[in-house]
Amino acid sequence: MRIKHLAMASLVATTGIAAQAQTEIQWWHAMTAVNNEWVNDLAKQFNESQKEFKVIPTYKGTYDETMTAAVAAFRSGGAPHILQVFEVGTATMMASKGATVPVAKVLSDNGVTFDPKAYIPAVASYYTAPNGQMLSFPFNSSTTVFYYNKDAFKKAGLNPDKAPATWPEVFEAAKKLKASGHSCPMTLAWMGWTQLESFSTWHNVEFATHQNGLGKDGFKARLKINSPTHVRHIENLEKAAKAGEFVYKGRGSLPQASFVSGECAMIQTSSGFYGDVAKNAKFAYGISNLPYYPDVKGAPQNTVIGGGSLWVMAGKKAEEYKGVAKFFEFISQTKVQAASHQRTGYLPVTMASFDLTEKSGFYQKNPGTDTAVNQMIRKVTDNSRGIRLGNYVQIRTIEDEELEQVWAGKKSAKEALDSIVKRGDELLTRFEAANKGK
Amino acid sequence: MEKRVLFRSAWLPWLLLLPQMAIIGVFFFWPAAQAILQSFQMEDAFGLSKEWVGFANFAQLFQDESYLESFYRTAIFSVLVAGVGIAISLALAIFADRIVRFAMVYKTLLIVPYAVAPVIAGVLWVFMFSPSLGVVSYFLERIGYSWNFLMNENQAMALIVMAAVWKQISYNFLFFLAGLQSIPKSLIEAASIDGAGPWRRFLNVQLPLLSPTTFFLLVINIVYAFFDTFGIIDATTHGGPGQSTTILVYKVYLDGFKALDLGGSAAQSVILMFIVIALTVVQFRYVEKKVQY
Numbered sequence A: 001m002r003i004k005h006l007a008m009a010s011l012v013a014t015t016g017i018a019a020q021a022q023t024e025i026q027w028w029h030a031m032t033a034v035n036n037e038w039v040n041d042l043a044k045q046f047n048e049s050q051k052e053f054k055v056i057p058t059y060k061g062t063y064d065e066t067m068t069a070a071v072a073a074f075r076s077g078g079a080p081h082i083l084q085v086f087e088v089g090t091a092t093m094m095a096s097k098g099a100t101v102p103v104a105k106v107l108s109d110n111g112v113t114f115d116p117k118a119y120i121p122a123v124a125s126y127y128t129a130p131n132g133q134m135l136s137f138p139f140n141s142s143t144t145v146f147y148y149n150k151d152a153f154k155k156a157g158l159n160p161d162k163a164p165a166t167w168p169e170v171f172e173a174a175k176k177l178k179a180s181g182h183s184c185p186m187t188l189a190w191m192g193w194t195q196l197e198s199f200s201t202w203h204n205v206e207f208a209t210h211q212n213g214l215g216k217d218g219f220k221a222r223l224k225i226n227s228p229t230h231v232r233h234i235e236n237l238e239k240a241a242k243a244g245e246f247v248y249k250g251r252g253s254l255p256q257a258s259f260v261s262g263e264c265a266m267i268q269t270s271s272g273f274y275g276d277v278a279k280n281a282k283f284a285y286g287i288s289n290l291p292y293y294p295d296v297k298g299a300p301q302n303t304v305i306g307g308g309s310l311w312v313m314a315g316k317k318a319e320e321y322k323g324v325a326k327f328f329e330f331i332s333q334t335k336v337q338a339a340s341h342q343r344t345g346y347l348p349v350t351m352a353s354f355d356l357t358e359k360s361g362f363y364q365k366n367p368g369t370d371t372a373v374n375q376m377i378r379k380v381t382d383n384s385r386g387i388r389l390g391n392y393v394q395i396r397t398i399e400d401e402e403l404e405q406v407w408a409g410k411k412s413a414k415e416a417l418d419s420i421v422k423r424g425d426e427l428l429t430r431f432e433a434a435n436k437g438k
Numbered sequence B: 001m002e003k004r005v006l007f008r009s010a011w012l013p014w015l016l017l018l019p020q021m022a023i024i025g026v027f028f029f030w031p032a033a034q035a036i037l038q039s040f041q042m043e044d045a046f047g048l049s050k051e052w053v054g055f056a057n058f059a060q061l062f063q064d065e066s067y068l069e070s071f072y073r074t075a076i077f078s079v080l081v082a083g084v085g086i087a088i089s090l091a092l093a094i095f096a097d098r099i100v101r102f103a104m105v106y107k108t109l110l111i112v113p114y115a116v117a118p119v120i121a122g123v124l125w126v127f128m129f130s131p132s133l134g135v136v137s138y139f140l141e142r143i144g145y146s147w148n149f150l151m152n153e154n155q156a157m158a159l160i161v162m163a164a165v166w167k168q169i170s171y172n173f174l175f176f177l178a179g180l181q182s183i184p185k186s187l188i189e190a191a192s193i194d195g196a197g198p199w200r201r202f203l204n205v206q207l208p209l210l211s212p213t214t215f216f217l218l219v220i221n222i223v224y225a226f227f228d229t230f231g232i233i234d235a236t237t238h239g240g241p242g243q244s245t246t247i248l249v250y251k252v253y254l255d256g257f258k259a260l261d262l263g264g265s266a267a268q269s270v271i272l273m274f275i276v277i278a279l280t281v282v283q284f285r286y287v288e289k290k291v292q293y
Helices: A002-020 A033-049 A063-075 A087-095 A103-109 A121-126 A150-155 A167-179 A191-202 A228-242 A256-260 A271-280 A318-331 A334-344 A351-359 A371-376 A392-407 A413-434 B012-039 B056-063 B065-098 B103-115 B118-129 B135-142 B153-181 B185-193 B198-227 B230-236 B248-258 B262-290
Strands: A023-029 A053-059 A082-086 A137-149 A184-188 A264-270 A285-288 A305-313 B041-043 B050-052
Touching: A023 A033, A023 A063, A023 A318, A033 A053, A033 A318, A033 A334, A053 A318, A063 A082, A063 A087, A063 A305, A063 B248, A082 A087, A087 A305, A087 A392, A087 A413, A103 A305, A103 A318, A121 A137, A121 A305, A137 A150, A137 A191, A137 A271, A137 A371, A150 A167, A167 A184, A167 A228, A167 A264, A184 A191, A184 A256, A191 A228, A191 A264, A191 A392, A228 A392, A228 A413, A256 A264, A256 A271, A264 A271, A305 A318, A318 A334, A334 A351, A392 A413, A392 B248, A413 B041, A413 B056, B012 B041, B012 B262, B041 B262, B056 B065, B056 B262, B065 B103, B065 B153, B065 B198, B065 B248, B103 B153, B118 B135, B118 B153, B118 B230, B153 B198, B153 B230, B185 B198, B198 B248, B198 B262, B230 B248, B248 B262
Parallel strands: A023 A053, A023 A082, A184 A264
Antiparallel strands: A082 A305, A137 A264, A137 A285, A137 A305, B041 B050
């Protein structure tokens, strides 16, 4: 009896210690509101599924604030284990070898099987090094889609069940909407992302040299967005802006509010805007593919991704990396992935989770929610794999600044695009210099 | 009679100064030295590779036309913020000085904006003036004035000046009110007996006596416009349209904190530091001569 008691006591003692010794995994992210709850739920489900590790998600502000916080923490030795970084920061993270550990290595070191082929090609290739190694974990990827107001279409005598498929059709629809008294027929959010980046991959034209920075020697990439195709498109938008058929509503996601309110009848923006529209729009709406120019060879190709991925920071203990690997294994289960996709509107990052969502009938019940996926799962080309350039946060600002000059009538489309290339290339030259010899 | 304290030992005054010197050293000189050091380097975001590049960061800035334009823009912005801010708060202080009933309520209300963080102030103004959602823009539209600060550069500048001034009025107001109340009543009464009306009393008696306060506020407001306004700009215009509201400090903030280009950002802040040092020297050497204490 006594021995049994003793054994029990020691068992309690050891499990007590084990509970105390639970390895903590810090996860810094930039998800707010509904998406914040999603992130917390993922961590909670994982923590409840096993006893060894505890994932602690922490909201650190916007994407750029989160990254700045991690940079400061890394410099003082207190970086988190997992860091969510937006797609614009990918080149910076990749250049910071020594600050991060490739996710493929973390997984294989800890015996987690990992198949890059399971992922949607455009998503996987974006986060893959030229040598084929996956560097970060695709987590919340989005892409650009086209939303339109069916009620406004009906009023303007347009077919509400058929979205304009090409740019000429879009401009035609805008004219009719204008004629029917709509003050803002079309607006565009995230100008650089939707009208230059996605526009380039969608039309299979080069955005930057060296496969848009994804290829070998990606540091040497230079911009190519003053091509005749780009100039023609920006000129068309300029004409539409003059005629009041395209109304500029500011940078980033700012223009989205004017679509939800019904003021603007068409918008191009992130697939992640779906939740907002579904909840707040008081009119019938449609979601469809991005428009294209039918005479451009290879169009439509595929769109470019946005959103973020999870990076594993360097300098942690082996035990902690095991926890990170287990957590990634947990969230890459098809069931978990499909649930995340349906909940957030972000892309299902694996093909299996897309299939599962399709089988569940989710896309039938929520028409248009599969647009983003369909635009992404095509075969990618060197021009369409993605865009990964250094100092890209600054280049996006330059894109905004120069395009605003076009809408204000201060610069021609060609002048503005030339200026983006010139100013952007200066930043790319700086990035190359700062990352020489890597 | 001289009221000077004589220290017998040579080290005691230094010892007494030491805490102050230490604080200035740690919080002012060390970061400034760090910025100067960084401005000669180019490094990646995580600080893994540093490279000494000499004046390359500076050379690059001065080749950038848009950077040079932002000097001009910053000058306009700070003159407007300081000028308008001082004028409005002086007027408010004069009214507050004359008020008899509910003076406390009035004063408190005027001081409240100072407690608001710059970013919040920016957001408040965006809500009022946003072309799609704003209350004010709605009424402007109704009286036939087309308001869209996302397209119109002058409107964008006007908006950030308004937001920046609004934020700083409380501070200026407090100093002006204190200044006005410290003017001996006998002087004003004497002027009244001589037949001076309110306007003449203000111009010939109160304003000259307020000149030290005004001068102090001029320096403070210019420094405020130069350094403390990036939050307002980030929340309202993001430096746009084009670069029409990208003043020097906003570019420092954008490049350093958002884009993680530390070398370039450090070079800009060093330039900014020298501009403000130069401005302050000019103000104290030349403007101060016109001040009567």
